[in-house]
Amino acid sequence: MKLRIDEYSNLDSPFHRWDARHKLIGLMALIFAFSFVRDLRMLLAMVVVTVIIYIISKLPVSFLLRRLRYPSFFLLAVVLTLPFLSGQTIIMSIGSLDLRQEGLLAALLIATRFLSILTIGLVLFSTTPFLTNIKAMRALGLPAIMADMALLAFRYLQEIGQDLQRMQTSMRLRGLRKRRLSIRGLRILAWLSGSILVRSYEQSEWVYKAMILRGYGHAPHPRGEFHTHSRDVIALCVILTIAAGFIGGDILLGHGSAALLQ
Amino acid sequence: MHIPDGILPVPVTGAGYAATAVTTWYSIRRIKQKEDPRQDIPKASLLTAAFFVVSWIHIPMPPASVHLVLNGLLGALLGYYAFPAILIGLSFQAVMFGHGGLTTLGVNVMIMGLPAIAAHYIFRLRKFGNKESRRKAGAFGFLSSAVAMTMSVAMFVVILLTNLPADLDVEIERAAIYTLALAHVPLIFIEGTITALLVLFLQRVRPRILDGV
Amino acid sequence: MLSQELGEPVLTVSGLWFSYPDRPNVLKDISLKVMPGERVGLIGPNGAGKTTLFLGLCGVLKPSTGEIVVLGKPVVNGDFRPEVALVFQNPDDQLFCPSVWDDVAFGPQNTGLSKDEVEARVKKALSIVAGSELADRPVHHLSEGEKRIISIAGVLAMRPQLVIYDEPSANLDIRSRRRLIRLLQASKETILVASHDLELVLEVCNRVVLMDKGSIIADGNPREVMGDDRLMEAHGQEKPHSLVPHQIPHRHSK
Numbered sequence: 184m185k186l187r188i189d190e191y192s193n194l195d196s197p198f199h200r201w202d203a204r205h206k207l208i209g210l211m212a213l214i215f216a217f218s219f220v221r222d223l224r225m226l227l228a229m230v231v232v233t234v235i236i237y238i239i240s241k242l243p244v245s246f247l248l249r250r251l252r253y254p255s256f257f258l259l260a261v262v263l264t265l266p267f268l269s270g271q272t273i274i275m276s277i278g279s280l281d282l283r284q285e286g287l288l289a290a291l292l293i294a295t296r297f298l299s300i301l302t303i304g305l306v307l308f309s310t311t312p313f314l315t316n317i318k319a320m321r322a323l324g325l326p327a328i329m330a331d332m333a334l335l336a337f338r339y340l341q342e343i344g345q346d347l348q349r350m351q352t353s354m355r356l357r358g359l360r361k362r363r364l365s366i367r368g369l370r371i372l373a374w375l376s377g378s379i380l381v382r383s384y385e386q387s388e389w390v391y392k393a394m395i396l397r398g399y400g401h402a403p404h405p406r407g408e409f410h411t412h413s414r415d416v417i418a419l420c421v422i423l424t425i426a427a428g429f430i431g432g433d434i435l436l437g438h439g440s441a442a443l444l445q
Numbered sequence: 446m447h448i449p450d451g452i453l454p455v456p457v458t459g460a461g462y463a464a465t466a467v468t469t470w471y472s473i474r475r476i477k478q479k480e481d482p483r484q485d486i487p488k489a490s491l492l493t494a495a496f497f498v499v500s501w502i503h504i505p506m507p508p509a510s511v512h513l514v515l516n517g518l519l520g521a522l523l524g525y526y527a528f529p530a531i532l533i534g535l536s537f538q539a540v541m542f543g544h545g546g547l548t549t550l551g552v553n554v555m556i557m558g559l560p561a562i563a564a565h566y567i568f569r570l571r572k573f574g575n576k577e578s579r580r581k582a583g584a585f586g587f588l589s590s591a592v593a594m595t596m597s598v599a600m601f602v603v604i605l606l607t608n609l610p611a612d613l614d615v616e617i618e619r620a621a622i623y624t625l626a627l628a629h630v631p632l633i634f635i636e637g638t639i640t641a642l643l644v645l646f647l648q649r650v651r652p653r654i655l656d657g658v
Numbered sequence: 659m660l661s662q663e664l665g666e667p668v669l670t671v672s673g674l675w676f677s678y679p680d681r682p683n684v685l686k687d688i689s690l691k692v693m694p695g696e697r698v699g700l701i702g703p704n705g706a707g708k709t710t711l712f713l714g715l716c717g718v719l720k721p722s723t724g725e726i727v728v729l730g731k732p733v734v735n736g737d738f739r740p741e742v743a744l745v746f747q748n749p750d751d752q753l754f755c756p757s758v759w760d761d762v763a764f765g766p767q768n769t770g771l772s773k774d775e776v777e778a779r780v781k782k783a784l785s786i787v788a789g790s791e792l793a794d795r796p797v798h799h800l801s802e803g804e805k806r807i808i809s810i811a812g813v814l815a816m817r818p819q820l821v822i823y824d825e826p827s828a829n830l831d832i833r834s835r836r837r838l839i840r841l842l843q844a845s846k847e848t849i850l851v852a853s854h855d856l857e858l859v860l861e862v863c864n865r866v867v868l869m870d871k872g873s874i875i876a877d878g879n880p881r882e883v884m885g886d887d888r889l890m891e892a893h894g895q896e897k898p899h900s901l902v903p904h905q906i907p908h909r910h911s912k
Contacts, residue, residue, distance in 0.1 A: 188541045218548045219455045250543045257449055268617050297451030304547045308540045314756045328473055333533050335490035338756045341798035343498045373642035376499045381651045383495035384488065389751035391487040392718050398738050398768025400483045
């Protein structure tokens with residue numbers, strides 16, 4: 184199973200070239216600013232900013248669409264239920280279901296925020312190699328134990344994933360048909376999971392030996408080699424200003440009270 | 446059972462991050478108090494990856510299929526490492542698959558993590574009493590997992606439905622809570638059963654793993 | 659760096675016994691002396707105790723009795739001795755950093771070298787194993803052969819004087835195996851190689867130690883030890899093909 188996390192991290196765009204630490208701070212701030220917005224008039228600005236950022240990042244649109252496949256189910260659930268369940272102002276009736284204004288607006292708000300945050304998140308984490316992002320977090324103050332665990336977990340994720348695939352293939356080849364919900368089926372899943380856990384556990388003992396043989400724990404944990412350029416700081420200021428603009432603008436416009444939201 | 450971005454207001458997501466930060470800080474402090482945490486870190490890390498991989502396994506639950514959660518067992522096996530492990534696992538999920546949210550990471554970690562810690566203590570209780578039986582371990586596996594799942598479902602449903610950016614009729618809200626909760630009940634049973642079977646398997650194959658990291 | 663005086667053994671093992679909690683006497687009264695520059699092949703069936711011996715030599719496992727002295731200093735369980743290096747049987751156990759560069763740099767970073775020194779060590783180690791173009795790759799993208807040479811680079815970057823290889827040619831394709839053999843033949847360190855690949859041992863080593871059931875059975879010239887049919891077969895081995903008179907002659911077409 185391929186973890187295509189770093190698929191597009193070697194393209195070249197202003198976002199790819201932005202220092203990972205500044206990018207983390209800037210884009211996360213923007214994401215939180217987006218989640219703060221309640222006024223419907225700010226939504227348009229949110230969409231525009233998101234689209235511009237995505238275009239600048241040079242990430243392919245197909246990538247974004249692929250990412251949206253899984254979360255769309257949730258989105259669909261929200262869009263299909265809220266407009267019929269929430270609010271008092273009925274604007275339309277479809278058969279026995281009443282389409283309510285508040286619910287519709289709430290669904291619009293949720294959907295827009297969700298999609299914008301997902302897109303910005305994609306830009307944040309796909310324009311830098313995953314490994315570099317972990318090092319950037321370490322440089323920003325992530326505790327060494329967390330960084331060590333994240334790096335090791337990431338490293339062995341592929342191996343363990345391949346182990347799982349191999350075991351599942353072998354099960355299929357030995358005649359295991361489509362799994363049914365039965366005690367036998369559940370037991371097989373338990374044994375499969377158990378094998379994965381045991382193998383990882385045993386491998387970890389070897390990894391520990393390998394680590395101490397090369398001196399693990401003897402030197403202070405490196406904080407990564409990042410160099411700050413002025414353009415990194417400028418870009419950070421720009422993004423933070425935009426984020427502040429969203430928050431300020433939303434508050435000035437009444438923070439959603441005009442749109443009849445809670 | 447992860448709450449996606451876009452729904453929860455900033456005070457709630459902020460509180461989630463704060464709570465996660467504090468709990469993680471506390472967990473790391475307890476970890477550092479052990480004499481040689483270096484030995485446990487590879488173990489905890491690889492088990493984190495293993496649990497992550499295992500969560501890709503589908504359980505058929507007509508009409509669709511669900512993914513294993515196993516936060517109960519994770520808590521039982523990892524102890525103080527459970528919280529950092531879940532934080533890492535959920536971060537990976539959000540970043541690699543877009544599953545779960547970035548703003549809601551803190552909240553989601555609490556939803557998974559607190560029950561995992563509870564499961565750890567419940568599973569430990571199996572040591573009390575004189576009878577050392579396989580069935581006892583399996584039963585405690587079921588119990589700790591079921592309790593953890595129930596806590597997670599409860600937290601998820603309540604946090605989600607009380608923070609929607611829309612007015613829900615009290616009636617409808619209650620109905621929604623009941624429906625969502627009820628929909629998860631079969632899942633709780635399945636998780637509990639699988640955890641029990643897993644514990645029995647581990648006892649047979651590698652009992653040391655059950656004593657935790 | 660300790661400079662090796664001529665005539666001082668690199669490794670001296672005296673009266674080593676080792677037991678696991680569930681397995682007694684995995685190593686029985688092992689005594690061994692290795693001189694600088696020697697290339698010792700360690701052969702024997704699975705379970706003979708080779709890996710356990712190696713872990714003891716590195717200070718990872720504590721022996722029940724006996725003494726191990728490396729480069730004049732006794733090996734104490736838990737000490738960090740970068741002069742001795744072990745290349746594990748399974749490279750995945752040893753390549754625990756996500757990128758090649760990070761993994762090779764891990765050891766040097768832990769010995770407190772400056773950033774530039776670490777960089778130099780990594781470059782040198784990668785060039786020795788002919789793996790320089792792999793420097794930026796993520797580890798999980800490497801092939802078996804590539805993983806093997808990078809795990810060796812990671813160990814060589816610490817400038818060890820004694821390098822122990824545990825089944826280095828396992829799972830390698832023919833080309834990678836040949837690269838490995840050339841690498842071992844060119845190595846300047848004292849090396850111990852445990853292998854089931856008896857042809858490799860013949861090509862690389864100038865001394866062979868046969869182990870079985872925790873004891874050393876034979877120790878000497880490779881051709882003599884491995885050419886002794888009865889000895890080899892008595893301990894679960896076979897005479898390597900090169901030492902067997904040809905039954906099927908080669909027919910060279912002209």
